[in-house]
Amino acid sequence: MNDLQTEISELKQFIGDLKSDRAATKEKEQREAWTKYVSLTVVVVAVIAAIATQWGGKYSSRTQMSQAQASDQWAFYQAKSIKQHMDEVTLEQLTRGGNAGAPELSQAIKKLRDNVARYEKEKSEIKAKAEDLEKVRDQASRRSGKLAMAISYFTVAIATASICLVTKRKPLWFLAILLSLVALSQMVLAWTL
Numbered sequence: 001m002n003d004l005q006t007e008i009s010e011l012k013q014f015i016g017d018l019k020s021d022r023a024a025t026k027e028k029e030q031r032e033a034w035t036k037y038v039s040l041t042v043v044v045v046a047v048i049a050a051i052a053t054q055w056g057g058k059y060s061s062r063t064q065m066s067q068a069q070a071s072d073q074w075a076f077y078q079a080k081s082i083k084q085h086m087d088e089v090t091l092e093q094l095t096r097g098g099n100a101g102a103p104e105l106s107q108a109i110k111k112l113r114d115n116v117a118r119y120e121k122e123k124s125e126i127k128a129k130a131e132d133l134e135k136v137r138d139q140a141s142r143r144s145g146k147l148a149m150a151i152s153y154f155t156v157a158i159a160t161a162s163i164c165l166v167t168k169r170k171p172l173w174f175l176a177i178l179l180s181l182v183a184l185s186q187m188v189l190a191w192t193l
Helices: 002-031 034-097 103-167 170-192
Strands: none
Touching (some): 034 103, 034 170, 103 170
16 A cells, blocks of 8 residues: 555656646746747848848849940940031031132031031930939939848848847847838838938
């Protein structure tokens, strides 16, 4: 009977330990339930960061494309300026040294004057187009810069939240959320420029 009492006592002790382990595990799960939300925060921030990265790439490409197109327009403007200058020099030489009464000469002078006027008009159109492209480039560059800052903040927020999960330090989660909000504000600024 004594052995039975000992075994029952050991069994009661084992059941008690099992219940206390189960209670401790449940308490630990409840204490660390917030880590699920940290994980969810990391996922949401990573998705938004991916969107910011896509938009940043779009504006970066637009900056490069607009710069190339503006450079092309300025080269075209320069070519028109050279042609205009050559016609102006030729016109000046013909009017100084030629016989103004000759029909061929007056026809050549008229053609050169028409060319000079046409080049002037074309240059003003080309200049306007180049300046418009430079405005597009500048705006895209500003947006790209803001999005690059947002991406940096998102990256730090993700790293901070990950460290939070490892160290189980709740204040790091709040810091990650704050950094994410700063990054979101940079994204909003980029889209409203």
